[in-house]
Amino acid sequence: MSWQLTAADLPDLARGATLLGTGGGGDPYIGSKLVEQVLGTGSITVLDPSDLADDAFVIPTAQMGAPTVMIEKLPAGTEPTLALRTLESHLGRQADATMPIECGGVNSMIPFLVAAETGLPVVDADGMGRAFPELSMETFAVYGVHGSPLALAGERGETVVIDTGDDDKQLEWLARAVTIRLGGVGHIAEYAMSGADVRRTAVPRTISMALALGRAIRVAREQKRSPFTAIAAALAPTGYSHVADLFEGKIVDVERRTTEGFARGRVRIAPTGDGPDLVIGFQNENLTAHRGDELLAIVPDLICVLDHESAEPITTERLRYGQRVRVLGISTPDLMRTPGALATFGPVAFGLTEEFLPVEKGASAPVPATD
Amino acid sequence: MSWQLTAADLPDLARGATLLGTGGGGDPYIGSKLVEQVLGTGSITVLDPSDLADDAFVIPTAQMGAPTVMIEKLPAGTEPTLALRTLESHLGRQADATMPIECGGVNSMIPFLVAAETGLPVVDADGMGRAFPELSMETFAVYGVHGSPLALAGERGETVVIDTGDDDKQLEWLARAVTIRLGGVGHIAEYAMSGADVRRTAVPRTISMALALGRAIRVAREQKRSPFTAIAAALAPTGYSHVADLFEGKIVDVERRTTEGFARGRVRIAPTGDGPDLVIGFQNENLTAHRGDELLAIVPDLICVLDHESAEPITTERLRYGQRVRVLGISTPDLMRTPGALATFGPVAFGLTEEFLPVEKGASAPVPATD
Numbered sequence: 001m002s003w004q005l006t007a008a009d010l011p012d013l014a015r016g017a018t019l020l021g022t023g024g025g026g027d028p029y030i031g032s033k034l035v036e037q038v039l040g041t042g043s044i045t046v047l048d049p050s051d052l053a054d055d056a057f058v059i060p061t062a063q064m065g066a067p068t069v070m071i072e073k074l075p076a077g078t079e080p081t082l083a084l085r086t087l088e089s090h091l092g093r094q095a096d097a098t099m100p101i102e103c104g105g106v107n108s109m110i111p112f113l114v115a116a117e118t119g120l121p122v123v124d125a126d127g128m129g130r131a132f133p134e135l136s137m138e139t140f141a142v143y144g145v146h147g148s149p150l151a152l153a154g155e156r157g158e159t160v161v162i163d164t165g166d167d168d169k170q171l172e173w174l175a176r177a178v179t180i181r182l183g184g185v186g187h188i189a190e191y192a193m194s195g196a197d198v199r200r201t202a203v204p205r206t207i208s209m210a211l212a213l214g215r216a217i218r219v220a221r222e223q224k225r226s227p228f229t230a231i232a233a234a235l236a237p238t239g240y241s242h243v244a245d246l247f248e249g250k251i252v253d254v255e256r257r258t259t260e261g262f263a264r265g266r267v268r269i270a271p272t273g274d275g276p277d278l279v280i281g282f283q284n285e286n287l288t289a290h291r292g293d294e295l296l297a298i299v300p301d302l303i304c305v306l307d308h309e310s311a312e313p314i315t316t317e318r319l320r321y322g323q324r325v326r327v328l329g330i331s332t333p334d335l336m337r338t339p340g341a342l343a344t345f346g347p348v349a350f351g352l353t354e355e356f357l358p359v360e361k362g363a364s365a366p367v368p369a370t371d
Numbered sequence: 372m373s374w375q376l377t378a379a380d381l382p383d384l385a386r387g388a389t390l391l392g393t394g395g396g397g398d399p400y401i402g403s404k405l406v407e408q409v410l411g412t413g414s415i416t417v418l419d420p421s422d423l424a425d426d427a428f429v430i431p432t433a434q435m436g437a438p439t440v441m442i443e444k445l446p447a448g449t450e451p452t453l454a455l456r457t458l459e460s461h462l463g464r465q466a467d468a469t470m471p472i473e474c475g476g477v478n479s480m481i482p483f484l485v486a487a488e489t490g491l492p493v494v495d496a497d498g499m500g501r502a503f504p505e506l507s508m509e510t511f512a513v514y515g516v517h518g519s520p521l522a523l524a525g526e527r528g529e530t531v532v533i534d535t536g537d538d539d540k541q542l543e544w545l546a547r548a549v550t551i552r553l554g555g556v557g558h559i560a561e562y563a564m565s566g567a568d569v570r571r572t573a574v575p576r577t578i579s580m581a582l583a584l585g586r587a588i589r590v591a592r593e594q595k596r597s598p599f600t601a602i603a604a605a606l607a608p609t610g611y612s613h614v615a616d617l618f619e620g621k622i623v624d625v626e627r628r629t630t631e632g633f634a635r636g637r638v639r640i641a642p643t644g645d646g647p648d649l650v651i652g653f654q655n656e657n658l659t660a661h662r663g664d665e666l667l668a669i670v671p672d673l674i675c676v677l678d679h680e681s682a683e684p685i686t687t688e689r690l691r692y693g694q695r696v697r698v699l700g701i702s703t704p705d706l707m708r709t710p711g712a713l714a715t716f717g718p719v720a721f722g723l724t725e726e727f728l729p730v731e732k733g734a735s736a737p738v739p740a741t742d
Contacts, residue, residue, distance in 0.1 A: 090461070090532075158541060161461075161532040162549075170529060177548040 002051045004043040005112065005122075007036045009211055016214030017108035018313040019231070020206070022302045024263070024285030025105015025131030026063060027315055032109050034077045038116035045121035047097055049204050052195030058123055059084055059095040059192045061114045062107045064135060064152075064175065065185035079153040079187035080110050081117045086159045087151035087189040099123035099198065101138060101191060103206035104131030104285075105315070110187065122207065127191060128345070129203035129239075129336050130302055133262055133284035135175060136168035137345035139335060140191045143201035147171045150190035154182040176260070184258075203333060209238050217311050225371055227311035228326065232369040239333030244364040246289055246296050247271070247278040247327040248308060254319045267305070267319050269327065278327060280305065282316045287350055289327060294363060297329035298352070300336050300345050301359040304328045328367065329359035373422045375414040376483065376493075378407045380582055387585030388479035389684040390602070391577070393673045395634075395656030396476015396502030397434060398686055403480050405448045409487035416492035418468055420575050423566030429494055430455055430466040430563045432485045433478045435506060435523075435546065436556035450524040450558035451481050452488045457530045458522035458560040470494035470569065472509060472562060474577035475502030475656075476686070481558070493578065498562060499716070500574035500610075500707050501673055504633055504655035506546060507539035508716035510706060511562045514572035518542045521561035525553040547631075555629075574704060580609050588682050596742055598682035599697065603740040610704030615735040617660055617667050617698040618642070618649040619679060625690045638676070638690050640698065649698060651676065653687045658721055660698060665734060668700035669723070671707050671716050672730040675699045699738065700730035 005013070014028040021028070052058070061080045088094050098111040098118075103126040111122045127138035135147055148171055149163040160178050164170040171190075179186035193201070212234045220230035232243040249269040256265035262283050269278040276292030286303035289296045297303050305314045308324040335341065337358070343349065346356050360366075376384070385399040392399070423429070432451045459465050469482045469489075474497040482493045498509035506518055519542055520534040531549050535541040542561075550557035564572070583605045591601035603614040620640040627636035633654050640649040647663030657674035660667045668674050676685045679695040706712065708729070714720065717727050731737075 156535075156538070156541070158533070158535045158538075158545065160534075160545060162529070163531075164527075164529045167527070167529075170527070173552050174529065174531060174549050177552045178545050181544050181548045 002048045003046050005046050006043045007039050007041070010036055012214035012218055013108060013211045014214065015217055015313065016210035016212065017104055018315060019213055019304050020210050020302065021104030021131040021313070021315060022285045022304055023282055023316040024133060025102060025107055028106045028109050031106040031113065034075070035109055035112045035116055038077070038113060042116070044112055044115045046207060047121045047123050049123060049125050049199050049202065052097070052123060052198055054194060054196040056096040056195035057093055057192065058097045058099050058195065058198055059087055059189050060099040060101045060127065061111050061187070061189050062101045063110050063185060063187050064179050075185065075187065076155050077113065079155060080114050082153035082157065082159065083151045083187045083189040084114055084118070086153060086161060087149065087192060090149055090151060090161050091192060095120060097121045097123050099202070100126040100207065102126055102128035102131045103203070103210055104128070107131065108207065108210055123198055124207045125198055125202035125204045126206045127202055129206055129332055130300065131285050132345050135172040135190065137349065138168070138191065139203055139341065140193065140201045141168045142338070142340045142344045145191055145193045145197050145201050147190045150175055150188055152178055152186045152188050154186060158182065203335065209240070221310060228367050229369065229371050231311065231328070232367040235330065236369045240302070240330050242331035242360040243367040244297065244329035244359045244362060245367045246303070246329045246364050247291065249278065249325065251319060251321055251323045251325060252277070254321065256316065263316055265316070269325060280327070283350060284316065286316065288352065288354065289329065295354055295357055296362050296364055297359045298347055298354055298357055299350060300332050300341070302330035302332065304330065329362065329364060331359050373419045374417050374579070376417050377414045378410050378412070381407055383585035383589055384479060384582045385585065386588055386684070387581035387583065388475055389686060390584055390675055391581050391673065392475030392502040392684070392686060393656045393675055394653055394687040395504060396473060396478055399477045399480050402477040402484065405446070406480055406483045406487055409448070409484060413487070415483055415486045417578055418492045418494050420494060420496050420570050420573065423468070423494060423569055425565060425567040427467040427566035428464055428563065429468045429470050429566065429569055430458055430560050431470040431472045431498065432482050432558070432560050433472045434481050434556060434558050435550050446556065446558065447526050448484065450526060451485045453524040453528065453530065454522045454558045454560040455485055455489070457524060457532060458520065458563060461520055461522060461532050462563060466491060468492045468494050470573070471497040471578065473497055473499035473502045474574070474581055475499070478502065479578065479581055494569055495578045496569055496573035496575045497577045498573055500577055500703055501671065502656050503716050506543040506561065508720065509562060510574055510712065511564065511572045512539045513709070513711045513715045516562055516564045516568050516572050518561045521546055521559055523549055523557045523559050525557060529553065574706065580611070592681060599738050600740065600742050602682065602699070603738040606701065607740045611673070611701050613702035613731040614738040615668065615700035615730045615733060616738045617674070617700045617735050618662060619697045620649065622690060622692055622694045622696060623648070625692065627687065634687055636687065640696060651698070654721060655687065657687070659723065659725065660700065666725055666728055667733050667735055668730045669718055669725055669728055670721060671703050671712070673701035673703065675701060700733065700735060702730050
């Protein structure tokens with residue numbers, strides 16, 4: 001069912017999107033402020049995928065870059081719409097709606113910024129079902145919709161249109177180079193597709209899920225209930241129904257460097273009691289969680305680092321020595337775990353040697369969905 | 372006057388273009404072979420700028436990249452025409468002619484490759500009057516025609532269209548990044564302009580000058596006359612009329628590295644007799660010639676390293692220890708020495724601290740134009 005999003009929804013959406021960012025995706029808070037400013041007292045139509053006409057023309061919009069740069073370098077706010085207009089002009093067709101390419105992090109917000117500026121609706125779906133670091137890591141691509149042509153806009157009004165045919169890795173490679181030279185952040189429109197292709201290739205209803213997650217955490221805090229239980233309850237009816245309690249402890253070391261346009265590194269967490277440390281490796285997003293030598297969760301399942309009390313999700317660029325955290329592993333929908341999907345954004349796509357291990361088959365107990 | 376170029380002209384054109392490449396511009400030999408292959412027994416119309424209609428639409432074509440990579444990585448041959456077609460499609464207008472953006476090195480040949488493939492004429496003019504390492508270093512830009520939009524094509528059929536408005540340095544910055552990620556070489560179409568703008572902003576008749584230079588050197592060799600005198604004679608009636616005899620000696624050291632998409636370095640030449648060494652600094656092209664502490668010639672004037680007997684021009688990537696060479700300095704036309712021109716491609720544009728010194732005001736004697 002389609003629904004209306006107002007500025008009052010933005011803080012909850014930002015919180016939920018940070019959780020789905022699994023440490024990356026860029027901080028959605030800045031994006032939410034930009035949306036709020038443009039939206040004012042208005043509202044944006046969020047289109048359920050089932051309400052899209054088969055021949056509707058959807059152009060997803062997003063920000064690309066290293067999260068470590070994104071929090072330092074604010075967009076002017078007009079870049080994503082410029083990217084959309086550039087792609088429309090290149091294709092000779094106007095968009096009927098925009099959509100996120102990832103539902104985690106700042107990219108949950110960018111399509112709403114475009115929608116607030118243009119009056120277009122936003123489709124309640126995305127192509128990652130979380131956040132991933134590379135443009136090619138899309139369910140769209142797994143199921144045959146490719147990113148080219150891509151339009152990229154910079155803060156000084158620069159536009160770049162890239163077409164690499166079916167080669168989405170080459171598209172990522174070239175667009176990343178341009179983004180680095182734009183100072184580390186660019187805004188893009190890509191994966192233009194029909195309404196029928198959205199239903200066939202996108203992860204559905206991830207915007208409403210992010211909003212529900214953020215709201216559940218806030219309401220639980222207000223009602224002095226466990227926000228972790230609230231997260232499990234909010235996810236129970238979705239394709240992300242298994243929430244594993246991976247670890248609780250204190251951050252004792254963070255290695256982080258920004259290289260080749262990515263934030264790469266790892267965080268070490270010492271347990272509250274005895275036992276081995278948890279080590280999480282990341283490339284913008286959290287990729288692996290090992291307790292000693294034991295793999296607990298791995299990409300594309302979600303590995304989420306949260307404040308141990310408030311359940312506020314913590315992005316990789318905000319990890320600090322001494323933070324007390326709880327780490328959750330969250331299962332992903334079936335369309336994100338097919339052989340094609342795992343080849344595109346599973347362990348092998350990140351050069352990891354570990355096999356994919358569904359988090360529900362790991363050693364961790366589930367978080368209960370009721371108090 | 373317009374004229375016809377045939378495959379028989381290519382070796383002379385390549386030789387002359389290598390001289391005008393002033394050490395850079397990429398080796399035109401490989402380009403000439405590609406043109407020869409496509410042209411066969413046909414011919415290409417070389418349009419004198421005075422024969423262009425005011426409203427004719429001219430799209431220059433070129434190769435960009437580091438010469439050190441260009442000689443290792445052969446183009447498929449279809450990329451420059453793909454770049455032209457991509458820009459035509461973006462602008463919604465078909466070209467009436469193509470043109471070089473630089474008359475030195477491989478970029479003397481690329482427009483002929485496009486012409487041989489498409490049947491378009493080539494305008495006898497260019498935007499550098501020699502070779503320069505960066506796309507923004509164009510008389511076109513100095514006199515108000517900008518490079519955007521630029522279309523870039525890669526060997527796997529990738530296309531990129533970049534628009535940075537009037538900011539040609541940003542255009543160079545972004546296009547260079549894409550070129551590096553394409554493996555070090557890309558093919559481009561840019562600086563689309565009218566026939567009237569060609570007459571106003573281009574350095575005229577540099578293709579016919581390159582051909583005349585190459586032919587003069589060959590004929591002098593065949594007739595056992597001095598090819599150096601022949602060079603001076605060929606240039607005497609052009610805007611490049613002063614040929615200074617900078618140095619003669621043996622190469623004793625070459626430093627060369629390929630960084631950020633450029634070949635940078637310097638070459639040291641010991642004199643045949645006594646006296647200080649000559650040191651030439653280069654960024655793709657030769658930029659400065661110092662004898663000891665004394666500046667003899669500096670960009671944008673031409674600094675050309677030639678074999679001491681045959682006068683075969685030697686590009687920076689082919690400089691070797693032990694080569695016996697003669698170094699010429701060649702004056703450039705007035706439109707390449709205006710304050711705007713010097714700001715765009717004079718010493719300051721390369722971060723050099725030396726003031727521009729017209730080579731005819733330097734300490735070197737002229738090469739005589741008659742035996």
